[in-house]
Amino acid sequence: MSLSQRLVALAHQIKAGARPAFATFVSNAKVELIPPSPREIPQVFAGFGQIMRSARTGAWKNLTVREATLNTLVGLEIYFLFFVGECIGKGSLIGYHV
Numbered sequence: 001m002s003l004s005q006r007l008v009a010l011a012h013q014i015k016a017g018a019r020p021a022f023a024t025f026v027s028n029a030k031v032e033l034i035p036p037s038p039r040e041i042p043q044v045f046a047g048f049g050q051i052m053r054s055a056r057t058g059a060w061k062n063l064t065v066r067e068a069t070l071n072t073l074v075g076l077e078i079y080f081l082f083f084v085g086e087c088i089g090k091g092s093l094i095g096y097h098v
Contacts, residue, residue, distance in 0.1 A: 090096050
């Protein structure tokens with residue numbers, strides 16, 4: 001078997017292996033990456049209220065390490081995406097065009 005035939009066979013195997021993972025990604029992206037609808041806005045405010053209530057009462061001290069790590073990672077993701085959006089919005093990494 002020549003090298004080119006092996007490369008073609010390898011490419012077909014990679015394509016066949018990636019197809020189910022890509023389909024899962026697309027189905028999750030359709031659900032997770034859409035903005036909230038107007039009927040979901042009360043749930044968003046309820047979630048913020050729950051976060052504020054847990055901060056005041058100290059309920060965050062009773063989280064498991066896994067939950068605390070996941071909450072921290074989600075918070076960091078939101079924080080960093082805010083700055084990426086700012087850089088995209090202003091069109092450069094440094095400063096605004098005045």
